[in-house]
Amino acid sequence: MSRQVYLDYAATTFTAPEVVSAMTPYFTESFGNPSSIYSFSERNRKAIDAARQKVADVLGATKEEIYFTSGGTEADNWALKGAAWRNRSKGNHVITTKIEHHAVLHTAQFLQENGFDVTFLDVDAEGRISLDDLKKAVTGKTVLVSVMFANNEIGTLQPVAEIGAFCREKGILFHTDAVQATAHVPIDVKAMNIDLLSLSAHKFYGPKGVGALYVRKGVRIDNFMHGGGQERGRRATTENVAGIVGLGAAIELTSGRMKTASARIGGLRDLLVEGVMKTIPHAKLNGAPSGERLPNNANFSFIGIEGETLLLDLDGAGIYGSTGSACSSGSLDPSHVLMAIGLSHEQAHGSLRLTLGEETTEEDIRYVLSTLPGIVKHRREMSPLWEDYLKSIEGGR
Amino acid sequence: MSRQVYLDYAATTFTAPEVVSAMTPYFTESFGNPSSIYSFSERNRKAIDAARQKVADVLGATKEEIYFTSGGTEADNWALKGAAWRNRSKGNHVITTKIEHHAVLHTAQFLQENGFDVTFLDVDAEGRISLDDLKKAVTGKTVLVSVMFANNEIGTLQPVAEIGAFCREKGILFHTDAVQATAHVPIDVKAMNIDLLSLSAHKFYGPKGVGALYVRKGVRIDNFMHGGGQERGRRATTENVAGIVGLGAAIELTSGRMKTASARIGGLRDLLVEGVMKTIPHAKLNGAPSGERLPNNANFSFIGIEGETLLLDLDGAGIYGSTGSACSSGSLDPSHVLMAIGLSHEQAHGSLRLTLGEETTEEDIRYVLSTLPGIVKHRREMSPLWEDYLKSIEGGR
C-alpha cells in the first residue's frame, strides 16, 4: 500500500492499543450493571471509580466532581442547558464566543430560542477574545460564560485563567469546552477558577462515544439526561463501563506523556508550517503563533483554492486532513471560525487544517511538504479566483 | 470457582464475543471520523450505514428512520422532549403510564415542570394499561402518547398495536420504549403504527452506551443533542463507530435467533416459575402469564422478606438477580411498578426479579430452585412481618 499520512488528529484519534486492552475485559467478562448490588458488579464499580479518579487527577479536581457523558457534545449541551435552566430565575443572559464548536454554538442558539439573551463575543485576528469585551458584555442578568479552552480549527488558546478569575469575582458560572485541550495542554480547574469543563475521550486516544463534564463542588446545574439514578443521580443511563475505563486509561496515558509529546509534535508542526510558508506562495497561517496555540495544530489558507478540492487531492496522495471542522464537511458554509478571525470568504473557503499526533513522523511531514505545493499550484492554475488575485496584487504594485 | 448463575439479563447482557470481534477493527485500525470526506473514513461510513440497515430490518423500518444515540435513556429523553417541544404550539398534554422506566417517567416529570400536563395511566394487576383509559385520557391538547413495549421489571407486554392504531387515527404521536423488547419479541413499526421507538444495545448482547431512536418518516421532533451535523443534522456528536457497529451486529445476532431463544429461554423460565411456586409457600408471581410477558422474565414477591436481603443471600450463593429495576437499587423506594400493579408495600419491598438469557442452562435453574427456598425460609424466620403474616392468615381461617 502506498504511503498513508493521517493528519486529522483533531477530528479524532485512534484508540491506543493499550486503551483497547484495558477496555476488553468489560465487554464479555466483567459485564455486570454497575448499579446492581451483587459482588459480580464490584469490579465494574471499582473500574469506574478508578477512571473517575484519573480524570480528576489530570484536571486538578476531585473525583466527586467528574460526571461521565457520551462525549464532548453531551457535556457541552448539559453544561449550557443545565446551568442556564438552573439559574433562569437569577437571569437570562449567557455570554459565549463566535468561535465555539457547534456543540456550544447551536446549544446557545437553542437557549436563544427559549428565552435567553446570548452575547457572542468577537475574537481578534488570531482568534482570541478580549477580556475587556467580556467585562463590557456582562450585565446584571449574566448567569453563564462559556469560552472554549482551545479552538478546534485554529488551535488558539484562550486566556482561560483570566476569564475564570473574572467570572469567579463576579459570581458568574464559567464553562470551558476543553475537548481539544484536555490531556494535551496543562489544565488546573482550581487555579483557573473553572466551574464546568467538557472533555471527550476520542480526542486523546480514547474511544468515541464517551466524555465527561467536570462540575465544581457546590455548583448545581439541572440534569440533562433524565432517568435512573446513575452518576449520583445527575446523569442517567446504564454506565458505558468499557468506554469509561477507556477514557480513564487514555487520559492517564496521554497526559502522562504530554510534555514529551508536545515538544516532539510541536517541533514537527513548526517544521510543517515553515515548510509550507516557504514553498507555497501567498499561503497564510491562521491562528496564533506557536506557543499560543495547540502544539499539534496547523491551519492554512491558500487563496484561490476551495478546501474540499484540496482535501480530495491530498486524499489521492494518501494524506488525510480537514477543512473547517470535521463535522461541517458536509456543509457549504465557510468556517464560522475563519470568518470570525476576519478572513474573506475566499480565504475561508480555501483553508486546510493539518493536525498531528502520536504516529506522525518527520518523514510524514516531509512527504506533505513534497506533495502539497504541487497540488496547490495545479488547482490554482484552474481557478478564476487565483487569476483575479494575481491581477489584483500586480495592480497593487 | 464455585457456581455462578447470572440471572439479570434485563439489567444488562454480556457483549457477545462475535459482536466484540465486529467492533474491534474500529478502535485502532479504521478509526477515522465518519464525517470526514477522505477515503480513509469510507469504511466507517459504510459500517454505520450497514448497522443502520440492520436495525431498520429488525423493526420493519427504513434506514433513514434510524438515529443512533448513547442508549435507551437518551432515546427516551429525545423522543419525549423532542416531540413535546416540537408540538407545544399544538398542545401541552402528554399521556404515559405509571409503570414506565425512569428514563420516561423522570423525563415526563421534567415536561410537567416545563408547562406540560402529563397523565400517568394506571395498569391492571398484571401490569397492562386499558385502551379505554387511554381513550378517555385524550384531550384536544394531547400531542404524545408514550407506552412502553414491555416492562423491565415484570415483563408484561402492552397492547402496542391497538395503542398505535388508536393514536394514528387521532393524529397523536405514539412513542414506545422498546428497550426490553427489541430483538427479543417481534416488532413491526409499520404494522403497529409506531411513530417513535427507543432501543438500547446492551439489552441484546451489544455494548453499553449505544442505542437508537426510530423516528417515522415525516415525523419531526426537535433535536436533543445540539452541535455538529451528524445523523443527518438530527443528533450531534462524533459517531461512536465501534458502538454502532456493535449494536448492528448484536441486533442481527439476537433477532436472528429470537424464535429458538424464546422457546428455550421461555421454557427455562416456566420451569423456574413452577419450581418456585411449588417449593416456596406464599410466593407470588408478579406480572402477566407466560405468553403475555417477555419470555425471559420472572418476578416474585416473597412476603416477609426485603429484596436486598434476598439479593445478597443469593449473591453469597453465586446467583445474581435484582429487585426492582437495577438502576434504583440504591434507592429506598419500593418499586413504582410493583406498587402500580397493586402490591402492598411489604410485597413490593420483597420482590425478586430473575431474568434469563443465552447462557442460562437448566442446571442453573435447578441450582436456583435448590438454593432459593432455603434462603427465603431462613430470612422469613427472622422477620417480624412473616410472623404477623402467618398470624393474620391463621386468624383468617
Added chain:
Amino acid sequence: MYSEKVLDHFQNPRNVGEIENPDGVGQAGNPKCGDIMKIYLRVENDVITDIRFKTFGCASAIASSSMATELVKGKTVEEAWNLTNKAVAEALDGLPPVKMHCSVLAEEAIHAAINNYRRNRGLPVWEEESHDELVDHHAHHHG
C-alpha cells in the same frame, strides 16, 4: 458497598429470635420504608441479660439489629438507653450514607423496648428523640 463487619452481621446475625414472656418488647420502622425491627428484652436487676430481635429489612437493617443487640447485652438499662445510632454504625465500621437510617431504627427499637419494659414496671417512660434528618426515606434518589 458494605464493610466486612456489616456483611458478617448480616450473614451471621447474633441474637436472632424471640423471648417468651419478655420483660420488654419494642418495634420501630414501618413496611412502607421497607424495614421493621422488633426487640425483645430480658432484664434482671436493671441489667439486660438477654436480648433478641426480628427484623424485616435490608442487609444494614439486619446488621444494625445484630450489632445493637450485641452492644447492649449485659449493660444496664440506662447504658442501653444511651446507645446512639452513631455508635451502632461505628461498631459496624460505618454504613453507606443512604443506609444510616437503619442504625437509627436500631436505636429506636431499643428505646421502644426499654420504655415498654419501664411501662411494664410502672416507671415513667423516657423521652425519645427524633431523627428526622436521617429518615427522608421517601425522597427521590434519582435525577
Added chain:
Amino acid sequence: MYSEKVLDHFQNPRNVGEIENPDGVGQAGNPKCGDIMKIYLRVENDVITDIRFKTFGCASAIASSSMATELVKGKTVEEAWNLTNKAVAEALDGLPPVKMHCSVLAEEAIHAAINNYRRNRGLPVWEEESHDELVDHHAHHHG
C-alpha cells in the same frame, strides 16, 4: 460520497484553461458560496468548436464544469443553451443532494457565456431561468 465519474472529472478535468479572445465568456457563482465558474467559448458557424473553463469550488463544481464543457462541445449554441443542470448531474452518475447546486452553476455559467456571445454579436440575450430552490447555499445544515 462521489461517483466514479465525478472523481474522474475532478481528478482529470477536461477543457481546463482559457481561450484567448473568446467569442463568449461567462461567469456564475460567488466566493461567498465557495464556488465560481468561468466559461470561455469559441463559436464558429453557431457551433461551439472550443470551450474552456476555470473553476474555484469543490470537487463537484470542478467535475460539473468539466462534464458540462464536454457535453456542449461540438453542439450548436442553441443546443448548448438547452443543456440542463439535471443532464450534467446525470452524466456524472448523480451528485449528492447537497451538491446539486454545482450542476446548476455549470448551466448558469454556460448561459452567461452564451448570452455574452450573443451580446457580442449584437443578438438579443436569452432569458435565464432561476434555480432558487437549489441554491439555499447558506441554510444551516446542522441541527
